[in-house]
Amino acid sequence: MIDDGCSLTQYQKEQNAQKLAILEKESQQRKCNSGNYNYCSTVELIAKRHPKPVSGIHVGYSGQAGPGLEGGVYHQWDALVDWKEGNLYVVKTVGTFVYLGSPTGIEGDVYVGTSNVHGIPSDVKDISGFLKGPQFDASASVNADVGLFAGGGKGVNVDLDENGKPVYTSGAGYMYTTESSLEFGGNAVPNLVDVNVQFGLSDAYDVRVIPLWSNK
Amino acid sequence: MNSKNFGYIGLVVVVVLGILIMWLDSTFSHEPPTIQLESTFLCEKSGNNKWMQINEFTVGEDIYVCGQAKSNAQDFQIQIRVYEGERGALERPIYYNNIDVSNGDLHIPLRIYLDPGNYTMEVSNGRDILSTLQIRVND
Secondary structure: OOOOOHHHHHHHHHHHHHHHHHHHHHHHHHHHHOOOHHHOOHHHHHHHHOEOOEEEEEEEEEEEEOOOOEEEEEEEEEEEEEOOOOEEEEEEEEEEEEEEEOOOOEEEEEEEEEEEEEOOEOOOOOOHHHHOEEEEEEEEEEEEEEOEEEEEEEEEEEEEOOOOOEOEEOOOEEOEEEEEEEEEEEEOOOOEEEEEEEEEEEEEEEEEEEEOOOOO | OOHHHHHHHHHHHHHHHHHHHHHHHHHHOEOOOOEEEEEEEEEEEOOOOOEEEOOEEEOOOOEEEEEEEEEOOOEEEEEEEEEEOOOOOOOOOOEEEEEEEEOEEEEEEEOOOOOOEEEEEEEEEOOEEEEEEEEEEEO
């Protein structure tokens, strides 16, 4: 084989470029591992800070009234399990809402359902600090209504920090809670079918921790 | 099984679960730890191993957060987020870290390379913001 020198130089250039690329990649990897997530790939972000599974049930009651535009208040208990750490969190929430939909005159109801919390990073052991605080709520429900009513609804709560801004963690995403509920109650205007949406603000004001299979 | 029976069973399950949770709550529950950070500032280690308050850094310089942690728990976690400039409502942090800390003096390294500019750093316990500091990095 004849080596003309020129091809060897080209080979060396390519080798040097490859070495530089490897060094650059290693440097980025070190920065990513030390917490600088600008240097992490999407896959790495998800692997490091994926949201931990937190879900459970809720029960609550609410009342509302108003001429035309209706508004109300609610009080809710959530029992949420951190399935990774093995802790049960009992969260009390109070909220207010504006009601848009079939007129009720005055209404009271109880409801029960499931809650699923998204966006809490998996490396946080005690999540009580994430569960306590203000929320923006939005929900919709459909009920069969003959004065007494029963039905179901879906809702989402966007969790906010104490400055009222959404909580975002790289890899875990925005923090929010999805809910599905069954509702039972009574109102002053039987519409046969009630359809409505609600928007409001709430505050998870009390959190208590019950260790289930966690060692703390 | 008709839908009426299904509804009754669901109701019984919810009531039993509710009683179980109320019993667990009254018997085994405890308050989560309260966490406070006092006198937090940006700092760096001087030549004689003392921590000095620094408000402006140069590119590549080590940045630390100094302060004092007080909690009714011995060990706990705090989160640090760094935002470019002032934090907007939907702005995402360029740096996040979850750190194990204990009561007493804190010297937490920010393991991040920051380009010249202004940054906002928030130290939090979940949604509770314990401290907000401004970082300026010069060329």
